[in-house]
Amino acid sequence: SRVGLAESGTVQLRKFSKGMLQRVGIAQAILHDPKVVFLDEPMSGLDPMGRREVRDLIEQLKHEGKTVFFSTHILSDAEALCDRVAILNRGELRGVGAVADLTSSVHGKVELVWHGATVPRALQTMGAECHITGDTVRALVPETHQDAALDALRCEQLRLISLTPVRSSLEDYFVEKLKTEQPLAEVRS
Known part of the structure; x- marks a missing residue:
């Protein structure tokens, strides 16, 4: 019942949808109340409701003191659920650490908003x-x-409306690691 299959007990597995089969796999992983749970792409093939239910289940397992390892290509899921992550690319460990530590190691960005449909050349050259x-x-x-960037706006006499720091994500960390091909980094707080 923890994975939402209680009413499907008489249905043959071959008639299950991909999402239902994912739930069967999760049920098998937690059946004997293990202290450590391994899940491979637990949200693959799930609809939005199913994804939310699996996220809630993982949170519940964490709350019960269990250690949950899971693989995913959806970095926002890892960012939302994990205390620590290991980033792999082509089988190589590219980074490991607390989510907040990894994301704070990425050079941040700021969002500038102004009126006047003009983009100063200096902004274009700085990427x-x-x-x-x-x-x-x-x-x-x-x-x-x-x-x-602010100097460029002043020179063009463009009126700044807002300047907002943009929080880096795990995806930003992953992309930066690939661009720079930096070696493995363990970030500790």
């Missing part, structure tokens, strides 16, 4: 990601270029 909607421009700029 800003700009999106223009009507008369408003939103630009993501590496935080190391924040002062230069």
